[in-house]
Amino acid sequence: MSAPAAGKVTCDACPVLCQITEGRSGACDRYANVDGVLTRVDPVVVMSRAPQRVPFAQRQDDWDGDLVGGPVFVTGVGAGTTYPDYKPAPFIVSSRHEGVDLVTVVTEGIFSYCSYRIKVDTDRFLGPECATVRHRGEAVGHVTTIEYGSQFLSLGGVHHLTGGSRKEGRVTCDLMMALGNREAVDLQVDGGAQLRVQAGRPPVVDGVEERRMRVGCGSATIGIFARQWLGHVDEVVVVDDHITGVLTEHQAGKCLDMPPSGIRIRGRRSTPGRYFQVARPGTGWGGTDVTDPLSIVESFDPTIARPGLRLLMVSTTGDHSAWYVLDDALRPTPAPMPAAVTRVVERIGENCEPAVATVLFVAGAGGSLRAGVTENPVLLTRSVKELLTRVTVGGEPAYVWPGGGITVMVDVANLPARSFGWVPTPAIVAPIEFTMRRSDYAALGGHVDRIVPVSEALAHAAVRQLPWGAARPWPGAPAGDAR
């Protein structure tokens, strides 16, 4: 590395190698030149379990009333990076948990291989599977599968960070940092909806905030509420983009000895009382493009139907409903909905959970950052797979994907605020911690000569202390210990 110009320091925390003037920060705003010393700008976030106030008898005259006490877990938030990982991680700290000697290796990883799975609770049509998702006009991901009451997006990832134009990489990186830091982001799906998503908040689809997650598909809704409709209706159609349910044809109606109504529904009949493709996907009734529910009713069989037959049409969230009575020509005629039927429609709504967007961060930690933990990286991978090493992200226990590598996944809603940063390579910076027994750390070739107690590690660091909720597993416990 060439020597920095006079009055500057070179930051070697990422491949950009910023030359930083005194009093200024580098391109990512994470490092600054403070009086000629390269300094990580943000404080290290530590988690404190059961923080207590200092007992009165132990107070010193200069006690400032801060929360102290209880075990402390050092997270990677604000810890700093050690690119290109030829040197040990910024913090390798010792601790004890219920008599067990532990080591936690703490760093801020630079992740080129990372992405998000976004679970959007909505029935409304977001776009075709595999459709490109854009942010500020750039491709940043795609629509994946529809799950039960939700649609998934895959956003970010190395392809968009590195495989497109410089602008695509930069916009993708901006989007990923915002998502991880729980900010609202605007997305456009090619051939689909305009979306606003934010971790833990209701999604906004085409300008309308989603309130309810469906109670189930049309068939499930029939099954759940069939008995409550019995005696109050002659037919119910639950309109759904995937499986529209028809009560009297459905197994539930048959088990209740309901006579057929003679209704003929458009679409492809699957099993009795279950219809596919009754309409096109959309933002109308039950995730279809239906605005007039009668548009999916082809006719009534005159040999079965009768004037006065009572028909309820309802969506899978109860947001849409209509009540009809057949006239003498067997045409459904709108009529005031009886109170008993209204109560069941309201109960559908009551059984819908609040719709939210969930932002799951997925990252590959099986690369060079392992060298900051051990001189023989594959032993760390094996240790994680053998459940000897616990992996946490900002203190949050991570799901480690089966198979090769260390591919972790966490819900960003559980991470400390502003856990995510970026570097202009472009890549995402995220905290990661590995905790294991001290003996296991030595066995995997860890940097044991760099282990220091927490108090020593933090002696000269700016620290932000956060309480750790008692109901959550303590991140500083050995792997497999959920207390």
Ligand code: SF4
């Ligand atoms: S962009 Fe990279 S080199 Fe520049 S300050 Fe940030 S971490 Fe350091």
